[in-house]
Amino acid sequence: MLFDTHVHLNDEQFNEDLQEVIERAKEAGVSHMVVVGFNRPTIERAIDLVEEYDFLYASIGWHPVDAIDMTDEDLAWIEEMAAHPKVVALGEMGLDYHWDKSPHDVQKEVFRRQIGLAKKLKLPIIIHNRDATEDVVQILREENAEEVGGIMHCFSGSAETAKECVEMNFHISLGGPVTFKNAKKPKKVAMEVPLDRLLIETDCPYLAPHPFRGKRNEPAYVKLVAEQIAELKDISFEEVAKVTTENAKKLFGIR
Ligand SMILES: [Zn+2]
Ligand SMILES: [Zn+2]
Numbered sequence: 533m534l535f536d537t538h539v540h541l542n543d544e545q546f547n548e549d550l551q552e553v554i555e556r557a558k559e560a561g562v563s564h565m566v567v568v569g570f571n572r573p574t575i576e577r578a579i580d581l582v583e584e585y586d587f588l589y590a591s592i593g594w595h596p597v598d599a600i601d602m603t604d605e606d607l608a609w610i611e612e613m614a615a616h617p618k619v620v621a622l623g624e625m626g627l628d629y630h631w632d633k634s635p636h637d638v639q640k641e642v643f644r645r646q647i648g649l650a651k652k653l654k655l656p657i658i659i660h661n662r663d664a665t666e667d668v669v670q671i672l673r674e675e676n677a678e679e680v681g682g683i684m685h686c687f688s689g690s691a692e693t694a695k696e697c698v699e700m701n702f703h704i705s706l707g708g709p710v711t712f713k714n715a716k717k718p719k720k721v722a723m724e725v726p727l728d729r730l731l732i733e734t735d736c737p738y739l740a741p742h743p744f745r746g747k748r749n750e751p752a753y754v755k756l757v758a759e760q761i762a763e764l765k766d767i768s769f770e771e772v773a774k775v776t777t778e779n780a781k782k783l784f785g786i787r
Contacts, residue, residue, distance in 0.1 A: 533563040534773050535780040536754040537705055538624075538658065538685050538733035541567050541588070542577035545737040545748055554585070557751035563587060563777065564786065565751055568624050568658065570595035572606070575613060582618040589784060591621035591658050599634040599642035607645060614653055620784035622650040623658030624685060627671075630662045640671060647675040650682075656783055657682035659702070665689045672700055681783070686735050690717055691724040698729045703783060705731040708741035708749060711760045722764045727775045731783075732757045 536557070540546075546553055557565070567582060569575030569592045578590040592613055594602045614622065625646040627639050634642075650657045657680060661668045672678075681701035686709070687694060694704050704725045710718040722730070732754050734740075740749035741756040758776065762769040781787070 533777050534561050534732065534754050534758060535777040536562055536565045536734050536736075536751045537683060537731045537780050538707070538735050539565045539567055539751050540574070540736060540738070541565070541581060541751070542569060542574045543737050546750075553750045553752075557754075560752035560755045561773070562751050562754060564589065564780065566591050566620065566658075566780075566784070569593070570624050571598055571601075572609075575610070579613065579616060579619075582616075589618050589620045589786065590616070591623050592619055593623035593625040593646055593658070594642055595624060596626050596628040596639045596643065596660060597631045597633055599639040602642050607649065610646075611649055611653070614649075614655065619655075620786065621656045621658050621682065622646060622653070623682070624660040625657060626660040627664035627668050628660060628662040629664045636664075636667075640667065643668075643671055644675055647671070647677050647680075650680045651676075654680065656680050659684050660686075661689070665693055669693065669696060669700075672697075672702075677701075683731060683783070685733060686739065687721060688718060689721075691720045694721045694725050698725060703729050703731050703779060705733045706757060706761065707733045707735045708739040708745070708753070708757065710764075711741040711756055712745065713742070719764055722761045727765065727767070727772065728779060730761065730772075730776055731780055732761070732772075732776050 569578035
């Protein structure tokens with residue numbers, strides 16, 4: 533059993549063949565997935581999907597790239613949607629300094645407001661971070677995000693930063709990049725973070741693992757991430773699958 537903690541099956545790239553993608557995931561042993569919505573259309577689609585498939589759950593939030601577009605009404609709407617029984621987390625939220633659509637101060641404000649909402653609703657948070665590690669960690673600390681904890685999704689930082697996040701009640705989720713030959717940092721993180729704080733994900737359709745790098749990613753490939761972690765930690769694939777699934781179920785409150 534594998535738990536893919538971050539999928540975008542709500543992306544239009546899956547419109548044509550969603551049923552086949554889901555069947556391949558099942559064949560690969562994927563038992564649970566969290567569909568992440570990050571704006572109005574993707575949240576609506578995520579909710580439709582979790583109502584259709586019992587093994588899908590949703591996380592909803594506002595992406596930092598689009599922070600500039602988030603209104604008070606949007607945040608109130610996210611709060612309303614979060615009452616859905618299959619919404620298990622808030623996010624993805626965070627900071628993304630790679631794209632310059634939303635100014636940093638706007639991103640920070642939208643991030644802080646969503647952490648506040650998560651604390652109010654007592655839901656864990658899924659963090660997106662690109663080129664902004666220092667500010668992300670600082671905001672998590674200042675907003676006392678430790679209270680709800682959550683996931684550093686597709687973590688690309690150092691083992692030292694991973695340790696800091698684990699101390700703040702966060703799990704480290706590894707995706708396709710851990711399988712890339714030149715990915716020294718994610719490999720070191722996989723080796724050093726204890727298995728009971730690790731999660732696996734695809735972030736599909738993005739970031740496909742080796743040997744599918746550059747192609748459309750899909751949940752079945754999360755198996756390759758688990759295999760890579762097993763190899764790096766020198767433990768069995770079954771152990772990685774079992775413990776990361778238990779970690780995710782516990783974090784999301786899934787029985
Ligand atoms: Zn992300
Ligand atoms: Zn994502």
